[in-house]
Amino acid sequence: MNPIARRALACVAVPAAALAAGCQHQPRVVIRDLPVDAIAEAAPRPAAARPTRTRPEERKPAPAPRRRKPRPRAVVPAAWLHQGVLPRPWRWIVIHHSATDRGSAEIFDRAHRARGWDELGYHFVIDNGNGGRDGKIEVGSRWTKQKWGAHCKTPDNAYNDYGIGVCVVGRYTDRLPSADQLGSLQKLVTYLSLKYDIAATAVIGHRDAPGTATECPGDALHAYIHKALRPRLAAVRRKAGQ
Numbered sequence: 548m549n550p551i552a553r554r555a556l557a558c559v560a561v562p563a564a565a566l567a568a569g570c571q572h573q574p575r576v577v578i579r580d581l582p583v584d585a586i587a588e589a590a591p592r593p594a595a596a597r598p599t600r601t602r603p604e605e606r607k608p609a610p611a612p613r614r615r616k617p618r619p620r621a622v623v624p625a626a627w628l629h630q631g632v633l634p635r636p637w638r639w640i641v642i643h644h645s646a647t648d649r650g651s652a653e654i655f656d657r658a659h660r661a662r663g664w665d666e667l668g669y670h671f672v673i674d675n676g677n678g679g680r681d682g683k684i685e686v687g688s689r690w691t692k693q694k695w696g697a698h699c700k701t702p703d704n705a706y707n708d709y710g711i712g713v714c715v716v717g718r719y720t721d722r723l724p725s726a727d728q729l730g731s732l733q734k735l736v737t738y739l740s741l742k743y744d745i746a747a748t749a750v751i752g753h754r755d756a757p758g759t760a761t762e763c764p765g766d767a768l769h770a771y772i773h774k775a776l777r778p779r780l781a782a783v784r785r786k787a788g789q
């Protein structure tokens with residue numbers, strides 16, 4: 548197969564009769580090496596002490612329990628970690644919309660293979676409720692292998708070689724993704740930016756890669772990336788000392 552064709556642009560139409568993605572339990576892990584407030588979840592509250600029976604005359608006021616504010620923990624799905632595989636030297640995060648109403652990692656994987664590509668071209672897919680649960684972050688098979696992407700063709704192919712491809716399912720020319728999708732996008736991009744030291748300015752829409760001729764990721768999502776996502780990420784990175 549022609550390697551150029553194999554890495555070609557990945558904003559594609561998908562078959563309408565594709566299957567919905569299954570809803571599977573995802574094991575989660577605590578990340579200890581990242582000060583990531585933006586992807587933090589509250590630590591579980593300690594279990595309440597079990598009351599003990601005492602006679603009324605033995606009762607005395609119990610000392611106030613020392614309460615420590617639980618530290619937030621950065622918790623991410625284990626599938627994001629590509630355990631046992633060395634990270635690729637990523638330089639960009641490239642955000643796409645699917646330009647379809649429906650989609651999931653499985654649906655796009657099938658569509659991309661039908662085009663003769665090796666597998667799903669993106670590294671992550673964020674579902675919209677039509678093909679997978681709204682806001683669900685799906686991990687593509689090439690992320691697990693830390694393999695180059697097939698989503699952002701440019702003359703030197705640099706954005707495929709070193710760009711993490713994130714596809715937000717939907718068509719975002721004149722409206723934004725759902726709140727759940729935007730929340731997931733923010734969490735994923737923040738994690739990837741801190742973990743792989745990718746600057747906020749290197750978080751781009753597909754059309755921002757020089758040499759591309761596409762409207763992807765749509766005017767509305769493109770504006771969101773530049774006016775909301777990047778400034779928020781820059782603030783998180785400053786706070787984290789990056």
Ligand SMILES: [Zn+2]
Pocket residue numbers: 557558642643644698753761763764
């Ligand atoms: Zn695109």
